[in-house]
Amino acid sequence: MxxxxxxxxxxxxxxxxxxxxxxxxxxxxxxxxxxxxxxxxxxxxxxxxxxxxxxxxxxxxxxxxxxxxxxxxxxxxxxxxxxxxxxxxxxxxxxxxxxxxxxxxxxxxxxxxxxxxxxxxxxxxxxxxxxxxxxxxxxxxxxxxxxxxxxxxxxxxxxxxxxxxxxxxxxxxxxIGARSNHGVIYDFINKLRRNPDELEILGDGTQRKSxxxxxxxxxxxxxxxxxxxxxxxxxxxxxxGNDDWITVKEIAEIVSEEMGLKPEFRFTGGVDGGRGWKGDVKFMLLDVSKAKSTGWKPKLNSYEAVRRTVRELLEG
Known part of the structure; x- marks a missing residue:
């Protein structure tokens, strides 16, 4: 085609x-x-x-x-x-x-x-x-x-x-993955490169997404x-999407671990009950059974995808 x-x-x-x-x-x-x-x-x-x-x-x-x-x-x-x-x-x-x-x-x-x-x-x-x-x-x-x-x-x-x-x-x-130039993982890596001792996390850290x-x-x-x-x-x-989901705090822990750092996490508290920003959907998990019924399924779960992405962005 x-x-x-x-x-x-x-x-x-x-x-x-x-x-x-x-x-x-x-x-x-x-x-x-x-x-x-x-x-x-x-x-x-x-x-x-x-x-x-x-x-x-x-x-x-x-x-x-x-x-x-x-x-x-x-x-x-x-x-x-x-x-x-x-x-x-x-x-x-x-x-x-x-x-x-x-x-x-x-x-x-x-x-x-x-x-x-x-x-x-x-x-x-x-x-x-x-x-x-x-x-x-x-x-x-x-x-x-x-x-x-x-x-x-x-x-x-x-x-x-x-x-x-x-x-x-x-x-x-x-x-997420190599070449991404926005989003939480990209932001965390750049923040920790600027200050390895502290990581600002928007919201209350309990936001959970796929x-x-x-x-x-x-x-x-x-x-x-x-x-x-x-x-x-x-x-x-x-x-x-994926069948599982992961919190922002867990993503921060994976990024810190992959960078060999132990920063202090500083949560901003966020808006509207702990969201990162106004309009942020705090909890998101899609039903992907329709997609899987065609014979497709993801090779990496959310946790594996996050860890691989951190490594790809650090190498890139």
Whole structure:
């Protein structure tokens, strides 16, 4: 297949690009490099099956050009930082909703057959059912980030049903691994490099969430996409995460141990009952039984994924 990966120079996107290239597909990347890096895809730049377009999806003509001749679009371009929900809601709207609308408008008069979208567990908000299944409702995001992802999902579903392409959304748990440049593990490592004796931990440390290594994420996306293609649905949604979860304090302990340090933990206390920031979902565990029913399952649990990620980031 010929694939377009938006945000393909970013964290998850570049790992997806690696797999697609290794499997022999033609791959085009569209990325404005606001969150990604050319270094993540440098190994492919001279490959005849690979094309890189530096461009912003806010520009419709750029998007229109990027989808020419492709069979499938994997749409990963987004602002990945949940924490800016309260400071810059307009940025999250533009980088999650507006660019998705531009992509869909370009696709509706094209020959693109499939759209793969990376959504987020944040669409569920503070779910009363844990583990949370795909059919949970009502959806009530508690951050602008979660709201923007849910809005993008709704647009994709509407366009797919009206304009004759097929689409799948993956609601991702916390995805971690090499090349990540934000998130709790990345923050902890940088804080301890600055001050090995003390580690500031946002919130009360009891926040508990599911973490999935990026290698398991990409494997899951590709495996389930093939299942989706065979199944014949116009639109479908899958959770991608782990069966277990881990607290922020436990992550701090693993990071400290891997760095050979014994810092004093200083908890900020957080907001709204110990959250790290306003809009932070304190407890998140996805029901991944639907994904596992296709034959996929993660190789690393949350604890193993965290430890491997710490080692990868320290080596990188």
């Amino acid at each position: 010929k694939a377009l990966v938006t945000g393909g120079a970013g964290f998850i996107g570049s790992h997806l690009v690696d797999r697609l290239m290794e499997e022999g597909h033609e791959v085009r990347v569209l990325d404005n490099l606001s969150a990604g890096s050319v270094e993540n895809i440098r190994r492919w730049l001279e490959n005849e099956r690979f094309e890189f377009i530096k461009g912003d999806m806010a520009d419709f003509e750029t998007v229109k050009k990027a989808i020419e001749g492709v069979d499938v679009v994997s749409h990963l371009a987004a602002n990945p930082e949940v924490r800016i929900s309260s400071q810059s809601p307009e940025k999250l709207y533009e980088s999650n909703v507006t660019i998705t609308y531009n992509l869909l408008e370009a696709m509706r008069n094209s020959d693109v057959e499939y759209l793969v979208f990376t959504s987020s567990s944040t669409v569920y908000g503070e779910a009363s059912v844990i583990p949370t299944p795909e059919d949970y409702g009502p959806m009530e995001p508690i951050s602008v980030y979660g709201g923007a992802k849910l809005a993008a999902e709704a647009l994709i579903s509407g366009y797919a049903h009206i304009f004759g392409f097929r689409a799948i959304s993956f609601r991702l748990a916390n995805i 973490y999935l290594h990026v290698s398991d994420t990409v494997e899951g996306m590709l495996h389930i996409f093939e299942h989706f293609r065979r199944e014949g649905k116009t639109y479908d949604v899958y959770n991608l």
